[in-house]
Amino acid sequence: MLCLHLPHLATGGAPRDRKLLLDLADWATRFSPLVQPLEPDTLLLDISGCQRLFAGEHNLARLARAGLRDRGLHARAAVADTVGAAYALAVASVDEVVICPPQCSSACLAPLPPAALRIDPQIDEQLFALGVRTIGDLLMLPQASLPARFGPQLVLRLQQALGEMPEPLDAFVRAPPSAVERTFDGPLRDLSLLQSAAGRLLEQLSVEIVQRGLAVCRLDCVLVHERQPPTALRIGLSRPSRAWKHVAELLCRRLERVDLSPGVTGLSLIAAQTARWRGGQGELFEPREPGGDEALGCLIDRIVERLGDAAVVQADLVDDHQPELAYRYNVITCEGDNVIKGLRELAGAPARGEPPATRRNLPVRSPVITLSRYHLITFSCPPRPMRLLPRPAPIHAVAVVPDGPPVWFEHRGGRHGVAQAWGPERLETGWWRGADVRRDYFRVRTDSGEQYWLFRDRxxxxxxxHGVYA
Structure with missing residues (x-):
């Protein structure tokens, strides 16, 4: 059992907090099919059998906390055998993440206060008056006398936490996806009529999606034929969208590539993936031109529609100091959040070769050497190159001092004199990586004006x- 406690969640009105908690429960189903939102600020996940899909309980808890952190929420996590034990550890433990070993609930709960068992405040006050400060103190009392002195709730919660009494989850049930359909009188083979019918269905679907406060991330279109299996079309968006005119254009373009010779007897549109709408007010089939991130998302969708999903990727940062391993290319998908935010963060990242955790702490200025006939001048350190070679290319270079920048280098048969150089920037990998990498990087400007990113293998x-500046 995994408990995610969000201590700062309940900040608005009760209906708003409840809606946010339900949205988070829907999001948490990616980690477990059984999720219970526990008001006002807790998620309970039955992760039995799910650990191996996430490389263990600790990694699952880490990924869940990271996902909530990306949404601006701080979470405390605990994994235990029971709901009661996981909740108590998440709420009252001094550690942010607690993994209670199997069959060790009583030992893990012993130092926690009795209030962590979800008992009434009056019972907690009575226990405090008797000198019972921890669950361990409570377990020292005669268990048979507890119901008469404190009522049945205390014993029930204690037995549930220790696994002596079952406590099944009241699992969150995801709302069915919005869907509309239409059946034709006979087989339809005219593309323009089919596109017109699809547009009207999309208009009906959009009304329901807007009423539910959602935006569409993926639209599925199913064409029913009379004498052959249905044709399924999937239209994925790069961001949650209510740009229905844009979605209609993508749908019509996809229908243009469908063979209509068998005829279409029925048409269905399903909002297979939706997300909470975070934008402003809009109009149905809004006439205005989208701007900013919305326009960028529409452009990405059009390119994906024309070239295919695998042909359009985005670079995601990886926590690795080695520059050629500090990123990977992933297919652009809509995960319920605005993927454009990730593209913006990547475009503005000043240190592509540095891990995300340390990038914000880089100094504004660092030591720089300018070779002007060997006169040293200090400048601010420039950013990473726009073009990074897949593999570093060997060159022949000559430096004045062993640890200094080169004064000239040869590459592809040409000799380049170095007019200016910035560095060194020293990058090293950890011993656990096997063959360690130890490099001194320099940004150099040649006599002809080109700028390169060079390094010396220490x-x-x-x-x-390793790179070329634009």
Whole structure:
């Protein structure tokens, strides 16, 4: 059992908090099919059998907390055998993440206060008056006398936490997806008529989606034929959208590639994936031109529609100091959040070769060397190159001092004199990676004006070209 406690969630009115908690419960179903939102600020997940899908309980809890952190929420996590034990550890433990070993609930709960068992405040006050400060103190009392002195709730909660009494989850049930359908009188083979019918269905679907306070992330279209299996079309968006005119254009373009010779007897549209709408007010089939992130999302959708999902990717940062391993390319998908935010963050990242956790702490200025006939001048450190080679290319270079920048280097048969150089920036990998990487990076400007990102391998003393500045 995994408990995610969100201590700062309940900040608005009760209806607003309840809606947010239900949205988070819907999001948490990616980790477990059984999720219970416990008002006002807790999620309970039955992760039995799910641990191996996430490389263990600790990694599952880490991923859940990271996902909530991306949504601006701080979460405390605990994994235990029972709902009561997981809740108590998440709420009252001094650690942010607690993994209680199997069959060790009583030992893990012993130092916690009795209030963590979800008992009434009056019972907690009575226990405090008797000198019972921890659950361990409570377990020292004669269990048979507890119901008469404190009522049945205390014994029930204690037995549930210790696994002596079952406490099944009241699992969250996801609302069925919005869907509309239409059946034709006979087989339809005219593309324009089919597109017109699809547009009217999309208009009906959009009304329901807006009424539910949602935006569409993925639209499924099913064409029913008379004598062959249905044709399923999937239209994925890069961001949650209410730009219905844009969605209609994507749908019509997809229908243009469908073979209509068998005829279409029925048409269905399903909002297979939705997300909470975070934008402003709009109009149905809004006539205005989208702007900013919305326009960028529409452009991405059009390119994906034309080239295919696998042909359009985005670079995601990876927590690795080695520049060529500090990113990976992933297919652009709508995960219920605005993917454009990730693109904006990537575009503004000043240190592509640094892990995200340390990038915000980089100094504004760092030591720089400018070679002007060997006169040293200090400048601010420039950013990473726009073009990073997939693999560093070996070059021949000559430096004045062993740890200094090169004064010239040869690449592809050409010799380049270095007019200016910034660095060194030293990057090293950890010992746990096996063969360690130890490099001194320099940004150099040649006599002809080109700028390159070079490094010297400190283990072998060789020089390499790793990037080119625009």
């Amino acid at each position: 283990r072998r003393g060789t020089w390499w070209l």
